[in-house]
Amino acid sequence: MRVIAGKYRGKKLASFQGMDIRPTSDRVKESLFGILSDRIVGASVLDLFAGSGNLGIECLSRGASFVHFNDLAQTSIDVLKKNLDSVRATGYTISKGDFRTCLTQKGAYDFIFIDPPYASDYGQEALCLIARGKLTDRGIAIFENEGEGAQIEGLELFDTRSYGRTKLHFYRNV
Numbered sequence: 001m002r003v004i005a006g007k008y009r010g011k012k013l014a015s016f017q018g019m020d021i022r023p024t025s026d027r028v029k030e031s032l033f034g035i036l037s038d039r040i041v042g043a044s045v046l047d048l049f050a051g052s053g054n055l056g057i058e059c060l061s062r063g064a065s066f067v068h069f070n071d072l073a074q075t076s077i078d079v080l081k082k083n084l085d086s087v088r089a090t091g092y093t094i095s096k097g098d099f100r101t102c103l104t105q106k107g108a109y110d111f112i113f114i115d116p117p118y119a120s121d122y123g124q125e126a127l128c129l130i131a132r133g134k135l136t137d138r139g140i141a142i143f144e145n146e147g148e149g150a151q152i153e154g155l156e157l158f159d160t161r162s163y164g165r166t167k168l169h170f171y172r173n174v
Contacts, residue, residue, distance in 0.1 A: 001054055004030050006061030008087040014079050015052055024054055024115060028163045033058060040064050043110035048099050048126060053080040055113045060089050067092045070102040103129040108136045115144040124150045131155045141171040
């Protein structure tokens with residue numbers, strides 16, 4: 001796992017041992033950031049199920065003004081901190097807690113990455129909370145899973161991309 005572009009380009013990121021945690025592959029990440037392209041510069045970002053911080057660090061590398069990393073697992077927070085230190089990142093905050101608590105805090109974001117454990121229904125639940133005002137006017141929520149995108153009141157599913165078993169679903173405010 002590596003940073004693909006920007007000021008941290010080529011930096012290797014620590015990942016997890018075992019199969020319990022599945023970081024977004026470099027191939028999917030490269031396609032995702034090709035879609036988001038120049039909109040990352042100056043953006044505020046929430047990496048909701050941050051894990052290693054792979055997606056949020058890519059945003060910082062490409063010029064995001066601020067990234068909020070959130071994860072519940074201490075193991076994830078430890079790997080995330082190691083990765084942020086290794087690239088000497090600035091412009092971020094880390095919270096350790098349930099995604100529901102994170103999404104009830106004040107503030108809205110230009111991008112929200114939702115990459116929960118695939119076997120859970122956390123993604124759809126997170127989208128329902130995001131629909132209550134967590135996206136800016138130009139904001140996009142990106143939900144990664146192996147299934148279909150959900151229809152969420154208050155959000156429009158405007159694009160879906162498939163990469164093998166992985167699917168990226170793109171949502172914006174209605």
